[in-house]
Amino acid sequence: MRDLWQKILQTGGVKIYAAVLGMVSITVTARVLGPEGRGELVAITTWVTTFSTFAYLSLGQVAVHRAAKSQGQSWLPDAYHTLLSFAVIGTLIGWFFAYAMYAGPWPNIFGDITPVWLLLGFLLLPFRIWEHYGSSLLMALERLDVHNRFQFIGSTAGFLLTLFLLIIVGWGLEGVLTSHLFSQILIAAGGIALLHRSSGGWSRPRRLVMRNYLGNGLRLHMNAIGMFFITGSDILMLNYHRGPEETAFYQLGVQLMGMMMLVPQAAQMVVYGRVSKLGPDQAWKAHRKILAQVTALVALGALVVGASAPWWLILLVGESFSPSVDLFQWLLLASIGMTFSTVMAPQWVGRGLFTSVSVMTLTFGGLNLILNWFWIPEYGMYGALYATLITYTISVLVNGCMALYCQKRVRVAGQDL
16 A cells, blocks of 8 residues: 555655646736636636547557557557557548538637637647657556656746746747647657567557447447536537636636545556556556545545635635635546546546546536536626536435445455455
8 A cells, every 4th residue: 555655645746746836827827817818718628628528538548458468568569559559630620620510510619719819729739649658668567657756846847937928028829728738748758769669560450459449439438428518518608608707717616626635546547556556456456545545535624725715716816716716626526536536537448437426426427417508608707616516416326326336346256365
């Protein structure tokens, strides 16, 4: 357990460092750009995240599953060559559909976003896709230290460039998007030299392997799409129905919740590596302890930051973002459900339950999407809040049942010593 927590703290420490820089960046951009400019930035980055979510096809998780079923690193060359090819294909298809949506019969679907800034934002797409792939390969190799190093470098460089372009050069939204692009390039490049060397260099991927990855990825990817319906559709709907200002208020609360999930996300990455190495049943004893400890830590953190939010949040972003305080405090009620959903994911993937997890998450996502569809036009950001709380309340029950199933399997096998 100690070595796992050392890896979690190392990974979580880098994520927390990046989050602190992100929080300072939010403070600067919120004060310089204001709610409307900040809302436009949020809309652009959410659209790019949406396209990368659809384009990466969950192939990184397929690689983790194949690693768990293989001996040594025999799986790596096929995985590296296949994922690199799909990164290029996914980027080209994503850019094509973005242009088709903008030039098609629904030009207002992007709201009031300035076209040139939207174009600049979409340059992030290939690097967002590869970050999914590269981090998954490094997780399966248990080389998260490499990913952490480049996460640190990229976050620092992006933060410093944001300050330089906003404060010294005097750029606005274009400066923030440029720094995001530079940071993402550095983070996505993390580990590619190691992966390239460990894979024996580049070679053309085998079609049979690509078909296998694509088939399994499509089954599992419904899970990612369902997660988008839970975590991204509300921001896009808010931008469409209520404009950039209310979008900025809501997204600030969501981004702060994302920071609450840094330790669970770090735990997930470490557990993925353990499941890939030992298998899901053998890894469960350590996994369940991490689940309990991380959940308790998040619950304690939610109490502290929720009680103190009225003073520190306004201190950071200014009085103009005061509507975000109450919203963030209510969002904290979803933290337990988010933690369970995040930390339990390696068990679903490690057991190859691609269809089950996809159907489950699509159901949650569909419920959230329907609730947002009816409530956001009438209640605005609070409609999105109500939908989120309902969705994650159900999620924690389902993932709790999965934890009981894992415990039963291990007990029956006599491994729960």
